[in-house]
Amino acid sequence: YKRPIRKVSISKSLIQDVSALLEQHLDEKHTSAEQITQNPTNIPANSVFNPLPERFPVSNHVVQMRSRLLQEKQQAWRGSPEGQKMMALRASLPAYKQRESLLESVANNQVLVVSGETGCGKTTQLPQYILETEIEAGRGGSCSIICTQPRRISAMSVAERVAAERGELLGESVGYKVRLEGTRGRDTRLLFCTTGILLRRLLVDPSLSGVTHVIVDEIHERGMNEDFLLIVLKDILPRRPDLRIILMSATLNAELFSNYFNSAPTCHIPGFTYPVKAHFLEDILDLTGHRLTELNQIDDYGDSKSWKMQKQLNNRKRKTSVNSLVENAMSGMSFEQCNFSTRSSLSRWDPEGLGFNLIQALLCHICRKERPGAVLVFMTGWEEIAALKDKLLSNPLLGDPNQVLILPCHGGMSSSEQKLIFNHPPPNVRKIVLATNMAETSITINDVVFVIDCGKAKETSYDALNNTPCLLPTWISKASARQRRGRAGRVQPGEAYHIYPKPVFDAFIDYQQPELHRVPLQSLCLQIKSLNLGSIEGFLSKAMQPPDSLSVKNAIHLLKIIGALDDNEELTHLGRHLSTLPVEPTIGKMLVMGSIFGCLEPVLTIAAGLSLRDPFVSPFDKRDMADRKRFDFGVSCCSDHIAYVNAYNAWRQAKVQGNAMDFCWENFLSSQTLEAMHSLRKQFRELIKEAGFLSSDIFVNEDQTSSEFLGGIICSGLFPRVAAILPPKNNVVHFKTVEDGEVLLNQNSVLAKMKSIPQPWLVFHEKVKTGIVILRDATGISDTMLLLFGGQLNRGSKQGHIIMANGLEFFMSSNLARLILELRTELDRLLQRKM
Ligand code: CDP
Numbered sequence: 001y002k003r004p005i006r007k008v009s010i011s012k013s014l015i016q017d018v019s020a021l022l023e024q025h026l027d028e029k030h031t032s033a034e035q036i037t038q039n040p041t042n043i044p045a046n047s048v049f050n051p052l053p054e055r056f057p058v059s060n061h062v063v064q065m066r067s068r069l070l071q072e073k074q075q076a077w078r079g080s081p082e083g084q085k086m087m088a089l090r091a092s093l094p095a096y097k098q099r100e101s102l103l104e105s106v107a108n109n110q111v112l113v114v115s116g117e118t119g120c121g122k123t124t125q126l127p128q129y130i131l132e133t134e135i136e137a138g139r140g141g142s143c144s145i146i147c148t149q150p151r152r153i154s155a156m157s158v159a160e161r162v163a164a165e166r167g168e169l170l171g172e173s174v175g176y177k178v179r180l181e182g183t184r185g186r187d188t189r190l191l192f193c194t195t196g197i198l199l200r201r202l203l204v205d206p207s208l209s210g211v212t213h214v215i216v217d218e219i220h221e222r223g224m225n226e227d228f229l230l231i232v233l234k235d236i237l238p239r240r241p242d243l244r245i246i247l248m249s250a251t252l253n254a255e256l257f258s259n260y261f262n263s264a265p266t267c268h269i270p271g272f273t274y275p276v277k278a279h280f281l282e283d284i285l286d287l288t289g290h291r292l293t294e295l296n297q298i299d300d301y302g303d304s305k306s307w308k309m310q311k312q313l314n315n316r317k318r319k320t321s322v323n324s325l326v327e328n329a330m331s332g333m334s335f336e337q338c339n340f341s342t343r344s345s346l347s348r349w350d351p352e353g354l355g356f357n358l359i360q361a362l363l364c365h366i367c368r369k370e371r372p373g374a375v376l377v378f379m380t381g382w383e384e385i386a387a388l389k390d391k392l393l394s395n396p397l398l399g400d401p402n403q404v405l406i407l408p409c410h411g412g413m414s415s416s417e418q419k420l421i422f423n424h425p426p427p428n429v430r431k432i433v434l435a436t437n438m439a440e441t442s443i444t445i446n447d448v449v450f451v452i453d454c455g456k457a458k459e460t461s462y463d464a465l466n467n468t469p470c471l472l473p474t475w476i477s478k479a480s481a482r483q484r485r486g487r488a489g490r491v492q493p494g495e496a497y498h499i500y501p502k503p504v505f506d507a508f509i510d511y512q513q514p515e516l517h518r519v520p521l522q523s524l525c526l527q528i529k530s531l532n533l534g535s536i537e538g539f540l541s542k543a544m545q546p547p548d549s550l551s552v553k554n555a556i557h558l559l560k561i562i563g564a565l566d567d568n569e570e571l572t573h574l575g576r577h578l579s580t581l582p583v584e585p586t587i588g589k590m591l592v593m594g595s596i597f598g599c600l601e602p603v604l605t606i607a608a609g610l611s612l613r614d615p616f617v618s619p620f621d622k623r624d625m626a627d628r629k630r631f632d633f634g635v636s637c638c639s640d641h642i643a644y645v646n647a648y649n650a651w652r653q654a655k656v657q658g659n660a661m662d663f664c665w666e667n668f669l670s671s672q673t674l675e676a677m678h679s680l681r682k683q684f685r686e687l688i689k690e691a692g693f694l695s696s697d698i699f700v701n702e703d704q705t706s707s708e709f710l711g712g713i714i715c716s717g718l719f720p721r722v723a724a725i726l727p728p729k730n731n732v733v734h735f736k737t738v739e740d741g742e743v744l745l746n747q748n749s750v751l752a753k754m755k756s757i758p759q760p761w762l763v764f765h766e767k768v769k770t771g772i773v774i775l776r777d778a779t780g781i782s783d784t785m786l787l788l789f790g791g792q793l794n795r796g797s798k799q800g801h802i803i804m805a806n807g808l809e810f811f812m813s814s815n816l817a818r819l820i821l822e823l824r825t826e827l828d829r830l831l832q833r834k835m
């Protein structure tokens with residue numbers, strides 16, 4: 001460990017400012033501290049985390065009455081003409097043939113694993129069968145069936161569909177609950193909710209008392225929340241012998257889940273699909289008349305300014321990406337064996353580059369030459385979808401614009417938008433659905449005949465080197481590719497176009513890696529502690545496929561460093577807050593601190609910027625000009641992060657004045673990324689409000705906050721990613737971190753262009769190792785800010801000696817050291833009162 005040691009000079013007035021702010025907040029939070037004592041569960045009273053409706057003790061008589069009413073209503077619907085039509089429709093689904101045997105298995109086994117082809121009726125039918133049976137048996141008043149979905153949009157749309165199939169409105173016997181929204185009523189007996197909502201319920205109701213059935217849907221996706229929920233459910237089973245658990249999967253690897261639950265019985269619903277012909281890149285190039293070399297030069301991004309910039313950026317990458325991709329694939333290396341640099345070159349094969357052109361070419365081919373039928377295009381994210389949609393709307397090769405209907409389908413759309421996807425288009429109109437991997441299993445569009453598969457999906461991946469999560473397009477698994485292909489065969493034989501070479505497909509992994517193995521575990525660790533599930537390591541070792549113990553240790557270590565866990569691995573006050581925010585703890589900490597110190601607005605922008613890609617675009621031949629713009633936005637604050645804030649604010653203003661497009665063009669900004677930042681900011685604001693950190697009366701005018709404070713808040717989130725700024729050697733500033741020694745700053749960083757940096761430290765977002773370590777996105781900060789907002793502090797052996805959680809040491813006057821430690825204690829008290 002090399003420990004840069006430096007003397008500290010802190011201005012008295014700044015410390016007074018901090019203490020004043022702390023004081024102010026301590027007073028303001030007094031009232032809510034009183035409320036908390038009346039709320040024994042320690043959950044903020046206004047929190048939406050409060051789970052399902054209160055189950056007031058109801059007399060037996062009332063329960064019986066409700067059961068009878070439900071029974072009568074159900075019978076009436078079944079007797080009605082519309083009801084009979086609906087029953088007939090439902091009876092045509094493959095699941096119906098197994099209705100009785102499914103119900104029998106549910107009745108006789110505590111755990112049942114159900115697998116079945118997408119669209120066979122798992123999600124809409126099985127929970128409904130259980131509900132119908134309970135109602136028929138006169139238990140309608142007392143049953144409580146919960147079906148979890150990995151995505152908000154599926155919870156909402158499935159609930160709506162099931163209610164309609166029962167001839168009801170949402171909120172009668174069927175309801176839904178997702179974060180910040182929900183419709184359910186006193187009589188709601190079947191609730192569709194996100195997995196996260198059920199996990200929140202466990203906070204106040206660890207045995208799920210009153211719940212009769214838990215159905216965990218889409219378990220094949222191996223989402224972190226679902227894997228986590230399974231560990232908890234397995235734990236609850238012995239305590240709740242009457243509880244029924246049903247796991248539903250779209251793929252055939254049911255034994256894995258069955259084994260986990262002591263050989264629980266499995267049940268497969270065979271579905272029928274027509275054969276689908278698979279085309280890989282090699283055939284597609286023939287089909288669309290392209291040659292691989294030509295594709296490198298395709299120039300059809302049109303004349304939109306930002307696309308031209310994007311294109312130039314991609315052009316450079318494209319040549320290397322195609323070549324290395326094909327080379328790698330041909331050399332027969334399995335994807336897992338690819339080393340880091342190969343993998344990053346593979347990941348450049350993105351739909352915005354080569355893939356984007358191919359998709360357009362294919363769509364033109366289908367529209368002009370192929371038989372009727374809807375097209376489903378799998379893309380990586382809504383930004384790409386929006387861009388392609390714009391592009392297609394102005395592409396003359398697609399034919400008469402009135403004869404194509406382009407519909408986006410992704411997790412961010414409303415459920416009314418989603419309904420459009422299921423509609424059959426008018427005759428002679430080609431429906432083209434641009435979807436994320438959501439349409440892979442959780443949504444079934446029946447009239448699809450053509451599938452275009454870009455081969456990628458955006459997934460959070462964890463780069464152990466940086467210890468930072470990133471949402472990157474990564475190659476899908478063989479199972480996913482087959483699943484996508486299968487979407488084309490619902491109504492007649494179909495065609496699937498995989499726009500990557502066959503050898504690339506052969507190199508895909510068989511099944512998606514569990515998310516538990518791909519993402520940093522910090523949030524999960526906090527959740528384990530907040531649910532009182534014992535030791536983190538002990539708990540995670542009970543997972544179906546336990547995560548690597550090194551990444552568990554890493555996560556615990558980081559949580560200790562940022563002050564979310566104490567030395568005994570128990571939650572600190574900060575940790576408790578962070579466990580209620582569904583974002584990475586580092587982003588969460590920044591948001592919490594930002595709201596306490598009255599500078600939430602800029603912090604929201606920074607948090608959104610860190611979660612998305614860089615809003616600045618730098619075209620190859622205009623890089624200097626682009627970097628100069630970034631520099632202008634950030635130089636006064638000595639920060640890349642605050643450059644985002646200034647650029648975002650200026651963009652908002654330009655938008656009001658109606659010249660946002662020109663503004664983006666002139667300043668080398670991507671309006672799409674800025675739009676995405678804008679919507680993510682809104683979500684972050686909601687979350688922080690929901691966690692009880694934001695109410696209009698405690699909102700401090702942001703003008704009160706100096707940019708120095710903002711640096712501190714940024715540090716609170718980015719710590720321990722700190723580097724010391726060394727004095728310039730030969731006119732070049734040098735940087736050093738505790739772990740890596742000397743490091744460099746990314747060329748386009750604002751700080752890299754400064755002749756001298758008036759701050760002793762910088763905090764950074766990311767580091768990349770390419771021989772030498774390069775830091776990305778940095779903000780210069782003072783000693784004070786580092787000491788006040790960095791991780792836990794410890795007293796050193798001598799007077800005035802402070803040691804930071806990451807090993808940095810400081811020497812100062814003993815008075816100053818005492819003051820700093822007092823301020824930190826005060827801050828902790830503030831967080832405690834916030835509970
Ligand atoms: O869950 P699984 O993939 O097995 O199927 P499902 O979601 O229960 O869908 C069964 C059938 O209902 C499919 O044919 C869907 O197209 C249809 N469905 C629908 O028409 N509208 C919805 N909102 C949901 C499903």
Ligand code: MG
Nearest residue numbers: 122123441442
């Ligand atoms: Mg389903």
